[in-house]
Amino acid sequence: MSVNVNGTNVDAETIDDAKTYTPKPQARKEPKPSPVLDEKSTKSEKPDQNKLETKAEKEEKVRSLNKKRVDFVIVYRKSTLTDDSITKIETFLLNLEQKGFELEISGFSVNTDIDFVKIHAPTRVLLQFAELFGIELAYHYKDYRVGATKPFNFMATILTSPNVMHPVYERARPILSEDIPRTITNAEKGLVIYRVLSKNPYGESDQDCGIKKLISTNIFESAFPIHDGQWQWTEEGPLNERQLLDKYWSSLRCFYKQQPLDLIHKYYGPETSFYFAWLGYYNTMLIPASALGVFCFILGLLIFEDIFTARSKEVCESPIMLCPQCHFKNCKFEPLKNSCFHAHLIYLMDNPLVITFAGLMSIWSTFFLELWRRKEAMLQIRWNLRSVEADCSMRPQFEAKTTHYKISKITGNLEPYMPKKVQCARYTLSASAILFLMLLMILGMFGIMVYIKTVAVVLTSSDKHILTINPTLVASASGSFLSLCFILIFEMLYGKIATWLTDLENPRTQVDYDNSFTYKSYALAFVNNYAVIFYIAFVKARFYTHPGDERLWTTAGGIGSDLCNPAGCIIELGIHLVTILIGKQIVLTGKQYIIPKIKNLLRRMRKHKNRNLKVTLQWESDYLLNPYKKYHIMQEYMQMIIQYGFVTFFVAAFPPAPLLALFNNLIELRIDAIKMTRAFRRPVAFKVPNLAAWNGILKGVTYIGVATNAFVIAFTSEFVQRNIYKTTVSSDLVGFVNTTISVFNVSEFLLDFGTAGNLTVCYYPGRRYPPDHPSKYELTEEHWYILTIRFLAVVVFEHIVMLITGIIAYIIPDIPFSVKEHINYQRDQFKAIKLKALQETYLKEQEKKKLHIFDLT
Structure with missing residues (x-):
């Protein structure tokens, strides 16, 4: 199987996960525009024409990225960076760019020491890496679709029983009208990006790769996918999935829903x-x-x-x-x-x-x-x-x-x-x-x-x-x-x-x-x-x-x-x-x-x-x-x-x-x-x-x-x-x-308790023979009889x-018989379609051969 990455066909069977087919970053012989760090990574005194052009390109890229969704964020603190960590971050981000991801670095509006690396992943790149990592996406649905059980009316919400007449439905139509997602979801985007980050190299050694190592060595502070929006409910405009979940799911008032x-x-x-x-x-x-x-x-x-x-x-x-x-x-x-x-x-x-x-x-x-x-x-x-x-x-x-x-x-x-x-x-x-x-x-x-x-x-x-x-x-x-x-x-x-x-x-x-x-x-x-x-x-x-x-x-x-x-x-x-x-x-x-x-x-x-x-x-x-x-x-x-x-x-x-x-x-x-x-x-x-x-x-x-x-x-x-x-x-x-x-x-007490008075005997729990019995204080036959019955019980x-x-x-089988029948029927249909396609391909090849023979004669 061949995978296209940035215009290059790569044989996936010879790839060791994701990192081996990624070109190693070459020694930086020229100032290649890279999404990097600001004052600590630049040492030039007077910007030349090339750097001015680079800055213009960066500004254009920022404007382009701002119009797109930020799928993932990496965070680092500038005060903790050393020359070695700056080199690793530059190499890491450069390799990430070479895979087709679009990056931008922006500061934190309330703390100038913190910078965010914002990652946007084009759908084409995500689908390539999803196939490479074997991640089967939700919209690649093949089997029979089992529907959710309909709730009782008092337990239903707009999320579990969508109603086109509900006032919320129009504001969240793309979310509520979907049964199976039509494209890669935002959650799956975060997964694919994380898998790429986990294999992305930041050094020359094969072991120098992965976002986890950079976080564990305090080069990066954290990395996480982005929520779809704020959770606070709004009265106007479109609603996001987080708002819907907050109102109709994560609320104590919905405990019976x-x-x-x-x-x-x-x-x-x-x-x-x-x-x-x-x-x-x-x-x-x-x-x-x-x-x-x-x-x-x-x-x-x-x-x-x-x-x-x-x-x-x-x-x-x-x-x-x-x-x-x-x-x-x-x-x-x-x-x-x-x-x-x-x-x-x-x-x-x-x-x-x-x-x-x-x-x-x-x-x-x-x-x-x-x-x-x-x-x-x-x-x-x-x-x-x-x-x-x-x-x-x-x-x-x-x-x-x-x-x-x-x-x-x-x-x-x-x-x-x-x-x-x-x-x-x-x-x-x-x-x-x-x-x-x-x-x-x-x-x-x-x-x-x-x-x-x-x-x-x-x-x-x-x-x-x-x-x-x-x-x-x-x-x-x-x-x-x-x-x-x-x-x-x-x-x-x-x-x-x-x-x-x-x-x-x-x-x-x-x-x-x-x-x-x-x-x-x-x-x-x-x-x-x-x-x-x-x-x-x-x-x-x-x-x-x-x-x-x-x-x-x-x-x-x-x-x-x-x-x-x-x-x-x-x-x-x-x-x-x-x-x-x-x-x-x-x-x-x-x-x-x-x-x-x-x-x-x-x-x-x-x-x-x-x-x-x-x-x-x-x-x-x-x-x-x-x-x-x-x-x-x-x-x-x-x-x-x-x-x-x-x-x-x-x-x-x-x-x-x-x-x-x-x-x-x-x-x-x-x-x-x-x-x-x-x-x-x-x-x-x-x-x-x-x-x-x-x-x-x-x-x-x-x-x-x-x-x-x-x-x-x-x-x-x-x-x-x-x-x-x-x-x-x-x-x-x-x-x-x-x-x-x-x-x-x-x-027979060894101590004189002094409070017995005229008391000659006392009682204790258990079934044992009395003091005047030859086997005094030994367990009785009744005890062993009851113990046997207990074990038998x-x-x-x-x-x-x-x-x-x-x-x-x-x-109770794991899968109901009717669902198994649907799945088997769907698979038989899929096999029949594949067989028909192969047969048509074979007939076309035979037809071409006949035409070729006819041309020779």
């Missing part, structure tokens, strides 16, 4: 549009989950109140004294009836309907995953992304840091590589660091648990009864707040740690780098967010033996003596879940909405040397916005998938959790949209075919959620042991509480859900 995904994709590109499509889909799926959770929660109160009131009455009227949960003289024997309030709460979280809801949520998560795969496939077709492949080209950073070279078996060229020993050592070091950080987080979690235990003991042994109505509840709530603070503090660190470790690994391709970074970040976030919750659900009170066992108080900081309330652990689990879920989202919402505004204001104040001047040019106002960080979308995915884990893992502890998540996400989506349209520079519209690594993480979270719900139902709640008791002993649960506790002889639950999952995956 359907998103204009096609316009988001057109303006921001697939990477951003896939995130908002996933978040909108997640919110939609949360609606039935929220309704079901609230329904089960309320109905459980109404139907099972009598049964659980009887159970609460048994706790509230019990004469039983519980053994001290600490190991010093001031510890007290606590009456079981002090857990009365806790016992009343238990039926809110631990009744048969809530347990059923937890099982249904496991099935919901599998529906969620399968239906998202279907939606993702449909979006790929709609946005012409099915042929998009991952960029497997070598990272410049890999090439720069690698010192080993070998002949490639594929290309036959000398290429950098990383020896297996070095690679293995780097990955081992990275994995060890991740495991060490996880261990630190787990130790922090144990510290929080020790704090909760200490506070509960202090409150229990206190003579002041102001805050000791329910010491365990107070300690649990304060511990939840401390856990939230721990999570938020560590979240500020693990992103930087993951970046450092991924740089240490030095993956060969950008795809491998992004996936490695994503998996590391999520692994750290997983432990950071869920460690305390998993501990309460599955570890707490599992290692408690009996009060006379001194090892409980001396081993691992006394964590073995950490017990749940006699009424159960599920209430404490629910308290931690709600505190983290609500508190974290409040903090993050404030951080994402308020902090960007403050940064934006400070940036404007810092970069405006003359505060009286007003910025009116688009590239200048865009420069004053917050820079769009490389992994911004990844951080947004992270928060939402962490929340998805809270909703699916421990929903049995708090059934209204999906409703809280839904309320938060409706606001979160619009705040993210506001940030995109108002607070951030326009991102480069990278082509991605799907959610990449996040699809695998979603699948893993869904499967973990099924297992977690099974263990919560079997081990954290009392569902299994209650049903065993109802089946074998009493259907009204009378006497059930007494079967969950065991007796201990007070005289986990296995049965998981197999049922997995069976349903398989059926759902079989019933």
Whole structure:
């Protein structure tokens, strides 16, 4: 294939990306007019005729460029330039001009130290480079076009249901009347220019290329595509896409409106549009989950109140004294009836309907995953992304840091590589660091648990009864707040740690780098967010033996003596879940909405040397916005998938959790949209075919959620042991509480607590033999029987859900059958047209041969 660049035909198959066919800048033997720098790069005292002509040409070019759209901007500061950096910038821009781009340098109207390199790319040049880089443009649509789902009337806007009678339609007719773009979009222009900039050379060495290196060495300050215009709404004149998105999408008043995904994709590109499509889909799926959770929660109160009131009455009227949960003289024997309030709460979280809801949520998560795969496939077709492949080209950073070279078996060229020993050592070091950080987080979690235990003991042994109505509840709530603070503090660190470790690994391709970074970040976030919750659900009170066992108080900081309330652990689990879920989202919402505004204001104040001047040019106002960080979308995915884990893992502890998540996400989506349209520079519209690594993480979270719900139902709640008791002993649960506790002889305490009085025995949670039994304080046969049934319940639950999952995956194909038929029919038609064209070409050639023979005769 031959590519024409500025009148020169180049064989694309012999090109190494974009930089090898670009002519190297020759030594500057004559003053070639170049878009460059002002006073620092010119040293002549008196301009000659040639320079006067050059200046006139520049002025003419500026006037011509001002009439055209500025597609991309590069920013540098004149005060930071050296002779070497000036040479690199001149070479870089000269090479860019030789590729056919039109450039102009202009100063910043409010800060003379800042200059902008404005880039205009003619459509002809953009199309050539798009073909060279294999970028399939939106208007090159071949497959069957899948239409967007029509929203309900109350959810529709002018963007999702265009109406020619709407007053806005006439002002935005080119935007609203398009289904498929008719030419290359502005977002695609930014992508193509960025790809060229990433390969554009600035020196003689093959490694001296790319805008990233120039930014990392502070030669350039930043580079970004330009917004289509201001976001502020105007009452007259034509409207741009940014104004439409701001009014009908990125507004809290539109929280119930359907998103204009096609316009988001057109303006921001697939990477951003896939995130908002996933978040909108997640919110939609949360609606039935929220309704079901609230329904089960309320109905459980109404139907099972009598049964659980009887159970609460048994706790509230019990004469039983519980053994001290600490190991010093001031510890007290606590009456079981002090857990009365806790016992009343238990039926809110631990009744048969809530347990059923937890099982249904496991099935919901599998529906969620399968239906998202279907939606993702449909979006790929709609946005012409099915042929998009991952960029497997070598990272410049890999090439720069690698010192080993070998002949490639594929290309036959000398290429950098990383020896297996070095690679293995780097990955081992990275994995060890991740495991060490996880261990630190787990130790922090144990510290929080020790704090909760200490506070509960202090409150229990206190003579002041102001805050000791329910010491365990107070300690649990304060511990939840401390856990939230721990999570938020560590979240500020693990992103930087993951970046450092991924740089240490030095993956060969950008795809491998992004996936490695994503998996590391999520692994750290997983432990950071869920460690305390998993501990309460599955570890707490599992290692408690009996009060006379001194090892409980001396081993691992006394964590073995950490017990749940006699009424159960599920209430404490629910308290931690709600505190983290609500508190974290409040903090993050404030951080994402308020902090960007403050940064934006400070940036404007810092970069405006003359505060009286007003910025009116688009590239200048865009420069004053917050820079769009490389992994911004990844951080947004992270928060939402962490929340998805809270909703699916421990929903049995708090059934209204999906409703809280839904309320938060409706606001979160619009705040993210506001940030995109108002607070951030326009991102480069990278082509991605799907959610990449996040699809695998979603699948893993869904499967973990099924297992977690099974263990919560079997081990954290009392569902299994209650049903065993109802089946074998009493259907009204009378006497059930007494079967969950065991007796201990007070005289066997090593300490004299001094408050026992005439008390001879006390009780503690567990099923162990009494003091007068030959196997005293050993686990009873009933304990092992119930433990076996619990594990059996986990296995049965998981197999049922997995069976349903398989059926759902079989019933719901990724692409509907009717769409497949349309696609196959369109491809058959395309093949038929190609075959007909080849046949006509062959007949014409045969006809020419006959005419040639006839002429000879």
